[in-house]
Amino acid sequence: MDKSIFYHAGCPVCVSAEHGIINLLGEDKVEVVHFGSNKSRISEAENAGVKSVPALVTPNGNVLHINFGASMANVKG
């Protein structure tokens, strides 16, 4: 994969981080996944190592938890 994936859950912290990341990397370099509308991808994110949102998984699999919006336990609620 050549895109990073930005996982979030629509929280204010997430939205702010999303703007920062997209400004930084460019919209075409980031796939944005909102768990609210895409619950099926929660397990994919957990397998990648995502512990909280917002998080960015880079093309080489590095997981960057950016600021802190909510834990994955909250996301699964």
Place this chain on the structure above:
Amino acid sequence: MDKSIFYHAGCPVCVSAEHGIINLLGEDKVEVVHFGSNKSRISEAENAGVKSVPALVTPNGNVLHINFGASMANVKG
């Protein structure tokens, strides 16, 4: 400024995040500041809104705290 600034304190979490960020953005787009060798820049980082390290301050002033290595209180020791 057109570069992002990555502030860190040499902790393992910092080093791992540094690699991720540099892979992602490119070495020429990131200034790396290590507080251990650059204590004079702690106040600059705090003024920018950095609360913990590692953190990335983007060219437009967005502060992204990436994972969690240490609080600024720990950094100032």
